[in-house]
Amino acid sequence: MTTSGSTLLQPDKDWWRGAVIYQIYPRSFQDTNGDGIGDLRGITERLSHVASLGVDAIWISPFFTSPMRDFGYDVSDYQDVDPIFGVLSDFDALIEEAHRLDIRVMIDLVLSHTSDRHPWFAESRSRRTNPKADWYVWADSRPDGTPPNNWLSIFGGSAWQWDPTRLQYYMHNFLTSQPDLNLHNPEVQDALLSVARFWLQRGVDGFRLDTINFYFHDKELRDNPALAPERRNAQTAPAVNPYNYQEHIYDKNQPENLEFLKRFRALMEEFPAIAAVGEVGDSQRGLEIAGEYTSGGDKMHMCYAFEFLAPEPLTPAFVADTQHALEKAAPEGWVCWAFSNHDVVRHISRWGTGVNDHEAHAKLLSSLLLSLRGSVCIYQGEELALPEAEIAYEDLRDPYGIQFWPDFKGRDGCRTPMVWESNDPTGGFSDGKPWLPVPPAHLERAVDVQAGDDASVLAHYRRFLAFRKEHVPLVKGEIEFQMAEGVILSFVRSHGNEKIFCAFNMSPVARMADIPSGTLEALEGHGFASVMHDDYIELPAWSGFFARFV
Structure with missing residues (x-):
């Protein structure tokens, strides 16, 4: 085991301000055992590529023990590595190599919900009176047996699932197999802080906190009001999802979250140079919430909202309006911008309709992103200008896409394996069959094709990141x-x-x-x-x- 005190990096507590963070989706980065799924050893083997870009940190999407209904965002053991990704010693080796290369490591903590396979939930659902009976959000039905209120799941349908053992409903903002934790219970908060401490003691340099504004719900379980049609958009959920028909003022974004975030920040302050970025999932109040969560220097270091992850065209006016809105909502806060991640259509495709010179377009977008005020997240493959992959229905793995196909094709198109070698059908990702197919068009943009070409998009990322570091403003x-x-x-x-x-x-x-x-x-x-x-x-x-x- 390593500790944060053994890092080779200097303890600069302000390192996160303006940092460039490279997101790694571990299932799709590099497979070392031939099962077609990326693993921690694969990340370690490919860190030299990440270091060559000149980024400051990596963010690794969940690798914890999980039944993988939502590919790791449904955790069944917060303090272990899922066998498909390796073992804890593999993570320790990853930390050591990253720090040797002067790369900080941030991990993705999913604290709003667990898997229904988590031992906490198994105990909680066993009966209404047990030590963990109140660790999840349980509620009686209405007199007619219907759910306690009108709250909806982001993955479609009611946010409530009937449990025949307790004869109650439990809340799930996402899949029915992802029950929401009850953070109104101080014991739940303590348990989650213990999880964070476990990984801090293993040497992580920070966290990306998933769905940070979903931690608390309204204790009175009041119905959400309807959202006027002209205010609906597809930022938080796809347009085909009725989730967009409500104003989500009771099922998330609760004021109690501020005190928990202060507790989380106090824990991080016990360790040198730790930082956290929170994902704010709200299409109406995203920047406002980011401002609340990053104000005062006692909560989150930075947050990111969905403005630049949305399908709206990227125009000069939109960029300026978004930055001005942030300044108004968060005059003392800090944001982390991203154009792509593991949940949205890759921005090269999202904003590329009608573009003839995709490489020039990609270079322009990368330089713009890296010039805005704030920190930056780069998603793996973005530095290669990978377009969104077209995945056949029979190859889909994402439950979100399967639910809403064909109007919404899910997130598999941005999660296909990283391409390292152009002359390998799997792009050098695996010796086996990849868990998602590798598009032939991606092979043409593989790392080995672009690495020696000074005019490539990859070369531009490396060059511009170096240029950016030379100019503090x-x-x-x-x-x-x-x-x-x-x-x-x-x-x-x-x-x-x-x-x-x-x-x-x-x-x-x-x-x-x-x-x-x-x-x-x-x-x-x-x-x-x-x-x-x-x-x-x-x-x-x-x-x-x-x-x-x-």
Whole structure:
């Protein structure tokens, strides 16, 4: 076992502010035993690739013991590794190698719910009077036998499941096999904090907290009001899901969560340089909640909402409006931006309709993401500009997609295996049959194809991440927008006495952009070929420009 005190990294408590975090979906990163499923040893073997990007940390999606109904987000043992991923000593070896490479390790904690196979739930459902009877959210039916209220599950249907043993309903915000924990019970909070302490003592550097705003429910179990049709959107759930028809003011986002997050932060403060990022799943109040959860320096270090994970087109106005909304909602908070993750259509496809030069588009989007004020999450394969995979119905594994097919195809399309080698049908991912098929189009973008090509998307990620680290304003600075109209986005990042002007042409044709007042010195090393003239900048299609105020 390792401890956080043995890390080779310097204990910089502020390392997370402006950090770039690389998300690893372990099932699909690298398989070392031929079963077609990625594992912890595979992550360790491929960490050199992650280090070559120049990121600060990795976030590993759940690898805990689980029946895998929701592929690890249904935990049956928080303090062990599922056999498909390896054993605890494999995780210790991963930590050691990551720290040797100066990469911090964040793990994905799922604290709002467990698997129905968890021993806690088995005890809780056994009878109404036992030590864990109140560890989950149980409620009597209405007089007519129907669920206690109108709350809905994100995966479709009622958020309540009848249990014939207790003759009560239990709450599940997700699958029926994912019962919600009752965090109103202090014993449940203590147990979850013990889980976090277990992994902190093993040397993790932080956490990504799944569905952080789902931890508490309204004690009175009041019905959610209807949401006006004009306010519905598909950010929290796909448009075909009636979950979007309610305003979720009672089944999540409860004020009691703030005190629990303070307890969680106090635990992290016992260890050197620990940080946490919370996933805020709410399409109406996401930024507002992120502001609440990151304010005061005594709760979360950072949160991320779904604004840039939504299907809405990415325009200069949308980027500026989102950043302004964040500043209003969280004047003292911090956010972690992401364009892709394991739950949404990859952004290259989501925003790529009608784009002819996908590589130039990918480079532009990556540089924009890495220039915004906040920390950044990069999802595996994003650095290769992998498009969303088309998965046949018979190959689907995601219960979400199976439930709503074909109107919503689920999350399998963004979870296909990482491609390392172009001349291998599995992309060098496995010696066996991968758990999801590897699209032939992905093989053309494999790491070995792009690694030696200075014009590749992979090379651009490496180059721009290095460029970003050389200029502190791009990492930790404030942001002031200059232009966000039409297809041109420009802003100034400032930190101390240093100011960087950033301009982006978010269109497929060359454009001109205005130069702000002051004396500018064009910067190099970012990979774009824009040209600065006396009173304007010439921006090629899908390109950026960076200059220092002197």
